[in-house]
Amino acid sequence: MVRKPKRLEKGDTVGIIAPASPPNHENLQRALQFFDELGLQAKLGKHLDNTKGYLAGSDEGRLSDLHEMFADKNVSAIFSACGGYGTARIASGIDYDLIRGNPKIFWGYSDITFLHTAIGKRAAMATFHGPMLASDIGKEDVLPLTKQMFSQLFQPQDIVYTEDLSPLETMIEGEAEGALTGGNLSLLVSTLGTPFELDTRDKLLLIEDVNEEPRAVDRMLNQLYMSGKLSDAAGILVADFKNCVPEREQTLTLDEVIEHYVKLAKKPALKGFNIGHCSPNIGIPLGVKATLSTSAKQVIIESGVE
Structure with missing residues (x-):
């Protein structure tokens, strides 16, 4: 049974960490102003300003920030600055065990997908796949809908994703329900064969990615298919694949690649969700129950907070 973190209230303190790469600090400062507008106090990770090549400092430092935020009783939520x-x-x-004993909102996407999968598997806690501070909220052209998705953290509410949010296309007809899992395709594939391997059994699988050629998407979906992850899923949500265009003349299209594997999976599937490296970027909880209906062209996702 997945455990849901407590909802936010105005005046709460939230932790900001960079568990992957270093953030753009100008964008981060703008994002912190948004949190101030929400009535939240920000506690910055001690290693947030560190850099080590493409990493936000050492593994030990980034891990320390994550642990400190979960251990701090005054911190109600943890947001990733970027992926x-x-x-x-x-x-x-x-x-x-620390996370399991201190459930709190954990929010991010892209490279953070690996942590969503690991925390869901090892700590049985709902997490949130949503826009990040420096890479989304702090941009000057961020759309209002991207910001509005943070409201789900203050009041338990189902996310009802219909064509009011974006055009949806039925790939395989049917109805399905189960816990929602997934995220960035590249990171999901990287969990295979590790102690944090993606579990899709009787779940709805969400996939998205960025800057991958169709041939690379083909390779990754083929690995998910051969490992049984597509066939095990109850249903499939195909979200945004930004800039996944070919660099060669002889190629399959992205749509052809995705359609091939969805048909092999033979599970109810919808595509067209504005979730991932897109604008707007719709934030959603993972690990909670969701229902998919191709006839209604909608997905209803249970609230991720109590």
Whole structure:
């Protein structure tokens, strides 16, 4: 049974960490102003300003910030400043008993997908796949809908995703329900064969990605298919695949690649969700029950907070 974190209230303190790559600090400062507008106090991770190549400092430092935020009783939620690369490097060092004993909102996407999968599996806690501070909220052209999705953290509410949010296309007809899992395709595939391997059995699987050629998406979906992850799923949600365009003349299209594997899976599937590296970027909880209906062209996701 997945455990839901407590909802936010105005005046709460939230932790800001960079478990992957270093954030753009100008964007981060703008995002902190947004949190101030929400009535939240921000506590910055001690290693937030660190850099080590493409990492936000050492593995030990990034892990320490994560642990400190979960251990601090005054911190009600933890937000990732950005994605990039590096969360998988710290996954084996995480104290999942600490997280299980201190459930709180954990929010991010992209490279953070590895932590969503690991925390869901080892700590049985609902987490949130949503826009990050420096890479989304702090941009000057951020859309209001992206910001509005933070309201779900203050009041338990189902996310009802219909064509009011974006055009949806039926790939395989049917109805399905189960816990929602998934995220960035590249990171999901990287969990295979590790102690944090993606579990899709009787679940709704969400996939998205960015800057991957169709041939790379083909390779990753083929690995998910051969490992049984597509066939095990109750249903499939195909979200945004931003800039996943070919660099060569002889190629399959992205749509052809995705359609091939969805048909092999033979599970109810919808595509067109504005979730991932897109604008707007719709924030959603993971680990909670969701229902998919191709006839209604909608997905209803249970609240991620209590």
